[in-house]
Amino acid sequence: MRLTGAQALIKSLEMKDVEVIFGLPGGAILPVYDPILDSPIRHILVRHEQGAGHMAEGYAHVTGRPGVAMVTSGPGATNIVTPLADAAMDSIPIVVITGQVATGSIGTDAFQECPITGVTMDVTKHNWLVTDAQDIPRIVAEAFEVATTGRPGPVLVDVPKDVANAQMNWYWPSSAAELDLPGYHPATEGDPREVREAAKLILRASRPVIYAGGGILKAHAADELKELAQRTGIPVVTTLMARGAFPDSHPLALGMPGMHGNYTAVTAIQHADLLVALGARFDDRVTGKVDAFAPEAKVIHVDVDPAELGKVRQAEVQIAGDARRVIAELLKSLEALGLADPAKEEAGAAASDSPASVRPDLGPWMEQIRAWQKQFPLTYRQEEGGALKPQYVVETLRDMTPDDTILVSGVGQHQMWASQYWRFDYPYTWVNSGGAGTMGFAVPASIGAKVGRPGKMVWTIDGDGCFQMTAQELVTASAERIPVKIAILNNAYLGMVRQWQELFYEERYSEVYLSPDLPDYVKWAEAMGAVGIRVESAEEVAPAIEKANGVDDRPVVVDFRTDAFEKVYPMVPAGASNDDIIVGPTEGEGGR
Amino acid sequence: MKAPVRHHIVFARVENKAGVLARVAGLFSRRGFNIYSLAVAPTHDERFSRITIVVDVESAPLDQIVRQLDKLVNVVEIAELAPEEATERELLLATVHATPADRGQVIALVGVFEGTIVDVGLDAMTVLLAGPPSKLDDFEALIRPFGITELQRTGRVALPKLTRRAARLRAVRGGEDDEAG
Numbered sequence: 158m159r160l161t162g163a164q165a166l167i168k169s170l171e172m173k174d175v176e177v178i179f180g181l182p183g184g185a186i187l188p189v190y191d192p193i194l195d196s197p198i199r200h201i202l203v204r205h206e207q208g209a210g211h212m213a214e215g216y217a218h219v220t221g222r223p224g225v226a227m228v229t230s231g232p233g234a235t236n237i238v239t240p241l242a243d244a245a246m247d248s249i250p251i252v253v254i255t256g257q258v259a260t261g262s263i264g265t266d267a268f269q270e271c272p273i274t275g276v277t278m279d280v281t282k283h284n285w286l287v288t289d290a291q292d293i294p295r296i297v298a299e300a301f302e303v304a305t306t307g308r309p310g311p312v313l314v315d316v317p318k319d320v321a322n323a324q325m326n327w328y329w330p331s332s333a334a335e336l337d338l339p340g341y342h343p344a345t346e347g348d349p350r351e352v353r354e355a356a357k358l359i360l361r362a363s364r365p366v367i368y369a370g371g372g373i374l375k376a377h378a379a380d381e382l383k384e385l386a387q388r389t390g391i392p393v394v395t396t397l398m399a400r401g402a403f404p405d406s407h408p409l410a411l412g413m414p415g416m417h418g419n420y421t422a423v424t425a426i427q428h429a430d431l432l433v434a435l436g437a438r439f440d441d442r443v444t445g446k447v448d449a450f451a452p453e454a455k456v457i458h459v460d461v462d463p464a465e466l467g468k469v470r471q472a473e474v475q476i477a478g479d480a481r482r483v484i485a486e487l488l489k490s491l492e493a494l495g496l497a498d499p500a501k502e503e504a505g506a507a508a509s510d511s512p513a514s515v516r517p518d519l520g521p522w523m524e525q526i527r528a529w530q531k532q533f534p535l536t537y538r539q540e541e542g543g544a545l546k547p548q549y550v551v552e553t554l555r556d557m558t559p560d561d562t563i564l565v566s567g568v569g570q571h572q573m574w575a576s577q578y579w580r581f582d583y584p585y586t587w588v589n590s591g592g593a594g595t596m597g598f599a600v601p602a603s604i605g606a607k608v609g610r611p612g613k614m615v616w617t618i619d620g621d622g623c624f625q626m627t628a629q630e631l632v633t634a635s636a637e638r639i640p641v642k643i644a645i646l647n648n649a650y651l652g653m654v655r656q657w658q659e660l661f662y663e664e665r666y667s668e669v670y671l672s673p674d675l676p677d678y679v680k681w682a683e684a685m686g687a688v689g690i691r692v693e694s695a696e697e698v699a700p701a702i703e704k705a706n707g708v709d710d711r712p713v714v715v716d717f718r719t720d721a722f723e724k725v726y727p728m729v730p731a732g733a734s735n736d737d738i739i740v741g742p743t744e745g746e747g748g749r
Numbered sequence: 750m751k752a753p754v755r756h757h758i759v760f761a762r763v764e765n766k767a768g769v770l771a772r773v774a775g776l777f778s779r780r781g782f783n784i785y786s787l788a789v790a791p792t793h794d795e796r797f798s799r800i801t802i803v804v805d806v807e808s809a810p811l812d813q814i815v816r817q818l819d820k821l822v823n824v825v826e827i828a829e830l831a832p833e834e835a836t837e838r839e840l841l842l843a844t845v846h847a848t849p850a851d852r853g854q855v856i857a858l859v860g861v862f863e864g865t866i867v868d869v870g871l872d873a874m875t876v877l878l879a880g881p882p883s884k885l886d887d888f889e890a891l892i893r894p895f896g897i898t899e900l901q902r903t904g905r906v907a908l909p910k911l912t913r914r915a916a917r918l919r920a921v922r923g924g925e926d927d928e929a930g
Contacts, residue, residue: 278772279779283822286767303822339796340764340825464816 162290163188163321166254167196169297172329175225177201177216177608179209183229184269186256188321201608201637206233208601208630210240213251215605218588219563219613221377223250223304224605230256231269234315235276239595242280244311246592247398248375250304251311252297259319260288274315282310290323298330299338307343308462309375344461347478347486355433355457355474356490362431362455363517365391368414368443371398371591372436372460378481379403379584382435385484388496390519392526394422396437398591401581411526415443416729417573420533423727423735425526429454436460436480439469440592449734459483533740535577537723544720545695547571547646551578554616554644557702561586562614563606567599567623570652573725575618597626603641604634614642614706621647621671621678628681634712635686642705642713643687648721649673656724673718682714690715755807756785758835758907761800761818762826765791769823773800780817783808786904797825801906828909835907841885842867844875846896855895862888873898 160168166189170178177199182190193200203209206228213224228237234255244251258267274284283303285296296314304312330336359365373382379402386393386409393403394414403410414422426432432454437443444450447469458465458472459480466475476483492498495511539549551574564579565588566572572589581587588606590598603617624645634641655669682689688708692701692715705713726741763769770789777784783805792799804814811829819827847855855874859866864878878888882905889900 274768275771278768278775338822341822462820464813464820466816467810467812 158327159324160327161188161192161321162287162293162316162323162325164192165290165293165325165327166297166316166321167192167198168327169294169329170198170225171196172294173223173297173301175223178225178227179203179212179216179605180227180254181206181209181229181233183231183233183256185230185258185318186227186233186254186316186321187229188318189227189254189256189316201604201633203601203633204629205627206236207239207597208604208627208633210237210251210253211243211595211598211601211627212605212608212630213253214240214244214247214249214598215565215588215602216609217244217249217251217605218602218609219585219606220609221585222609223252223301224609225252225254227254228256229269230258230273231271233269234271234273238277238280239593241277241311241313243590243593243595243598245280245282247590248309248371249311250309252300252304253311253313255313255315256321257286257315257317260317261319263317273313277313280311281313282308284313284315286315287317287320290320290325293320293325294328295330295336299336302333302336302338303341307341308372308460344463344477345479345482347459347476347483349486349490351474351476352483352486353490355459355476355487356494357512358431358455358457358474359389359391359433359487359491360494360496360512360516363519364429364453364522365389365431365433365519366411366425366429366454367391367393368396368426368432368434368437369393369399369402370396370435370437371402372480373399373402374436374584376436376461376480376482378436378479378484381481381484381488383407385488388488388491388498390523391433392425392523394418394426395581396440396443396591397576397589399437400576400579400587401584404582405580406582413576415440416445416731417577417725417727418443419535419577420727420738420740421526421529423729423738424529424533426451426454427735428525432456434458434460434472435484438465444469445729445733445735445737449736533727535727536741539695541695543695544722545693545698545718547574547648547717547719547723548578549695550644550646550692550698550717550719551575551618553698554618554702555579557699557706558616559614562616563588563603563610565589565599565603565606565615565617567617567619568594568596569620569623569654570648570656570723570725571618571620571623571646573653574646577725596620596623599623600627600641600643601630601633603643604630604639607634607639607641617641617643619643619645620652621645621649621673622651624678625671625676629685631682631685631687631712631714638710640709640711640713642708642715644705644715644717645678646719647673647678647716648719648723650721652721653725655721659724660728661730678714678716682712682716685712687712687714689713691718692716693718755805756803756832757806757811758830758832758837758905759802759804759815759818760828760830760907760909761802761824762792762797763800763821764823764825765796765798766823769798770800772821772823773802773818776817776821780814781808782814782817786902788904788906790906801904803905830907830909834910836910837881837905837907838879839882839885839905840903841878841889842875842899842901843878843889843892843897844868844873844899845892846872846898847874848872851895855892858888858891864888875899 495513679689
């Protein structure tokens with residue numbers, strides 16, 4: 158069958174079961190937009206290419222399937238660099254197709270030419286410049302393979318206009334053997350000897366903590382994680398990228414560690430004698446000062462990316478492998494060492510000479526943890542008639558929405574409050590920009606999430622600064638009837654920057670004030686075809702949410718006017734030891 | 750031009766495709782790894798090139814450098830060797846100031862080091878020397894007093910020493926026995 162390169166490209170996406178493309182056409186990608194008209198694949202026309210990239214990410218976050226975005230050459234391609242970098246940081250599988258000027262014009266500074274494979278080399282897992290239409294099916298198959306296996310990540314395929322127009326003989330690589338990836342062999346199974354060592358360390362520990370990262374979600378290992386925690390009785394912290402990987406309502410859940418983690422999660426790690434890191438990368442926002450992080454702990458580090466092992470912290474046991482398979486092997490190993498399975502055996506069934514029979518009692522450790530939880534819970538105070546507290550909005554929203562609501566956030570204070578005060582009991586219900594910290598992520602990501610999971614309620618908690626960066630994608634949502642719900646925690650500031658200036662720059666506020674009513678968020682929402690609601694006091698919060706929950710044919714924006722002086726606590730100042738955690742504001746702080 | 754004390758040799762067999770060297774070089778700059786020298790050329794199999802990189806392991810742990818390089822999709826195989834485990838060679842071309850009065854001494858030195866004089870001018874000579882990098886270092890130090898006007902070294906190329914190859918070559922890929930985790 159003779160096809161054009163463009164037809165082959167769209168057909169290849171169909172072969173990969175792509176159901177939706179987020180994109181925006183332009184000159185160099187024009188040939189590829191023609192066969193879209195004849196394809197069952199849905200195309201969602203964005204208003205800015207950055208939106209297409211974040212939508213693809215949001216889609217991938219909630220479905221676990223690669224999100225696809227398509228844009229033109231030059232500025233179209235450079236506009237999607239931020240989502241690529243974001244996806245690279247958070248290991249999100251997205252496939253970005255870019256148009257390119259004709260091969261004969263490459264290198265001549267042609268109109269809308271940009272060497273996008275060079276530009277994105279460092280922010281993609283891999284990228285391809287297609288030079289022959291005949292290669293298109295193979296390269297598309299390779300792109301999906303690389304994006305979705307091992308440590309997932311973004312890939313980019315750059316297609317020159319003449320290649321898209323050229324004829325080719327259609328084929329489809331039916332197996333991995335037909336791909337040309339001689340250097341690509343992601344790790345899967347962990348070394349059994351290391352797994353056994355890990356099991357022994359677990360049975361010797363008296364103050365263990367499981368440090369669960371986003372890799373749990375990528376590996377679809379939430380069930381295995383829960384079983385490991387329950388079988389061993391080890392408490393679990395979930396990083397920002399792992400919220401939902403372990404249910405917050407579980408008795409062993411300690412919540413989020415790190416710079417704005419809760420006291421118990423942070424302190425339990427500091428006092429632990431064993432840290433079981435599963436799909437986590439010892440990010441600086443978790444560790445604080447690395448030398449002072451978990452100083453007494455031995456470390457078991459499981460990651461599908463061998464380069465993460467030993468990158469930040471030298472682990473006593475390093476296991477390169479897929480979290481799901483390694484945890485399953487670890488459970489078998491623990492059983493072989495005598496750890497009883499409560500589901501199968503009566504209590505005390507461990508053989509008297511097995512390592513498990515002399516395992517330290519975790520009782521005192523859990524007592525200590527309960528004491529910390531009691532002494533240092535997350536706190537804020539919503540005074541009657543007082544300024545609206547952002548935490549109150551998050552809690553009310555949490556309590557008024559289904560438990561499996563998908564929550565999306567941008568980056569900053571609102572993101573931390575969302576992570577702290579929401580209760581994540583299901584995997585793949587939390588979508589945010591972690592490693593890259595991309596302001597403007599939320600609105601488009603929420604659209605992608607809703608497209609991926611149309612049956613679920615999708616709420617976004619955004620900041621006023623973030624919202625202004627990508628709000629125009631609500632036009633896309635209105636046009637496509639994608640009913641996302643946006644709660645702006647409008648404190649009229651770039652709040653997190655303001656918080657740092659207050660705490661670390663002697664309250665010298667430099668370029669952080671935004672104004673609460675410029676723009677007028679309600680009018681702006683309405684202009685974009687969305688419902689706009691304004692909330693200025695605590696009493697109005699619940700009715701507004703109720704109203705928003707009832708809208709299912711268009712987007713809703715709720716402008717919550719929140720207290721500009723509220724800060725995110727606890728806080729570990731940047732570069733400080735996690736032992737120096739600040740639990741809450743000192744008396745009289747905040748200029749009130 | 751003395752080699753740093755703490756350096757290692759990393760061999761990478763890479764796909765012979767456009768942009769692969771840029772990916773390798775980009776990785777070094779992005780991760781803050783220092784390259785001491787780098788040599789690239791096709792192998793006997795035209796689908797692949799071999800890159801020999803001498804890395805400064807003061808700048809980053811060797812494991813980290815090797816594992817990050819191995820993640821590049823176009824890197825097919827990677828191994829590292831300590832200098833004592835490798836047969837290393839390098840080529841040096843130098844234009845040395847050599848007036849008729851000095852010429853004899855320069856020629857004598859080149860003879861002692863088994864180098865070659867490849868070009869002669871009125872008051873300068875271009876000499877060529879191939880050999881282990883340390884020999885080139887010595888030669889360079891000895892001709893420097895005459896006045897070096899141009900100097901180009903290729904950076905070293907290396908292969909594992911044969912007698913030790915089976916036992917000591919620590920390939921990351923497929924060598925999980927040595928590199929567990």
